[in-house]
Amino acid sequence: MYDKAVSAWLECIAGEAHWSPLGNYTKYKNGLVYSNLIKAILLVTIPVLHYTIGINVWYVISMLFITALFTQFTYPIESTILPIIVGQDNIIEANSYLQTIREAMDIAFLALAGIIITFVGTIPAISITAICILLVSISYAFFNFDQPSVNKEKSSSIKADSRVYFLDLKAGFNYIKDSLIPKMIFSIIFINIAMVIMTTNLPAFSLMKSNGVEAAYGFYLASMSIGIMIGTIITPRLKQINFGKLIIVAFIGSGIMWMGTATLPLIPSTILFSAGAISIGILNLLIFSAIQKQVETAYIGRVVTLITSAPALGMPLGSLIGGFLGETFTPALAVMICSISMIIFSVYWLSSSVLRKLPKIDSVNLFKDKIEA
CATH class of the missing domain: 1.20.1420 (A middle domain of Talin 1)
Known part of the structure; x- marks a missing residue:
């Protein structure tokens, strides 16, 4: 228990x-x-x-x-x-x-x-x-660092505290609504739903690939962690590449490799699964770094909340779809759908002139670039 x-x-x-x-x-x-x-x-x-x-x-x-x-x-x-x-x-x-x-x-x-x-x-x-x-x-x-100003206003009730909290979240949304961040959040929500569809079926998928060996699930989890870790290690060396082109190419590559994960035997499947996860490490690191670098200190926490909580709202939907697919068809289908979603994600960035033309991450201006369809 x-x-x-x-x-x-x-x-x-x-x-x-x-x-x-x-x-x-x-x-x-x-x-x-x-x-x-x-x-x-x-x-x-x-x-x-x-x-x-x-x-x-x-x-x-x-x-x-x-x-x-x-x-x-x-x-x-x-x-x-x-x-x-x-x-x-x-x-x-x-x-x-x-x-x-x-x-x-x-x-x-x-x-x-x-x-x-x-x-x-x-x-x-x-x-x-x-x-x-x-x-x-x-x-x-x-720890010793400069402490930014803290909101010290006191309220008399839990209801008032809750109202202030949601007003702060609303202020965070208003702060970013005319920036590139909402476009990025939409992309991340889409990818998160696809990832949940896949991970919901990952235990059954690993059993299917290994002919019932339960340890295979651990292999897939470890391979994903290794892939994300590789992505974070190499990202500083890739920051001179145009951000838009880097993300497009990386996620097309992930989609192709995860198609191999869905169709190939256990060993090449886990290797490609790890390689496909590299793009996730790159995307996470670059987006969060850009936010930390350009968002005012007072708003970083609020923006981080929005960019991490919004994708979480799609998790129940992803779990529901993943459970239906795994029960009705085969767990490999969920992995294939996730791989296709990676390619669709790349096509979305490719079709958006703003996202496609994003320069290297140090030159990306989240708040002053003109946002076009």
Whole structure:
């Protein structure tokens, strides 16, 4: 039961919706320190109760879900303070290093987590996680950077706080509505739905490709992480290429390679699956770097919220379509549809003169370029 709860926790952490601009209402350093400290305390209660009075699985699920929510709270803060710490000229390189480390740690620690849970159990694994998060909180306490102004207005009710929150989100939308960002968000929503259609069927697809070997699912997940990591590593070397042409070529390549993933045997299928994921690492890094570089500090959290939460709205639709396709036809069809969607994504960028003609990322002006159909 605990294993299922931990799996649910990982799904929550993997979610794309974030809580900013809640982070705008606290000092960024305090938000990072105290949110991680709270997560550590919440996790510690699980082994403490387990070894004393006993614990219910629903309590475990609740605590893991709450800690996952706090993770979503800190992400926009991290995105906001990165330009402050590294400077505008180093954003792409800094994002590349951070994302590379994240992907590498995902690969290493997911494997390590499996080993720990197998040999020492789930509860000790949660205890180790709590200790690691506590160390993160202590590390953030030593951070030193200029703190942007914080919204210190106080309100008298939860209703008033909620109204202010949604007004802040609306202000973030108004800030970007005449920029290139909405066009990019539309593209990302489309790709996200296609990715969910595929990933919904990925467990069944991996079983089909491997003739029932469950470990194949892990191979596909690892190959995707490796592909994204490669994309983040090479992106700083590609930033001199025109952004529009780079994305068009990269996603056409991904579409073709994922067609091979759908049709070829297991080993070449996983290799092409990894190669196709490289474009995702490139797109994520360049778009977020451009936003961090050009959006005013006060609005970064709000824009990050919009650009990550909007695609998440398409996840239920993607899951529904993916489930229907996998049940009615074959899981390979879902992978093929995702590959075709990558090519359609490229055609959309190719058909838009604004997106097609985007210069190298350092020269892209998200807010002053004339937006044409």
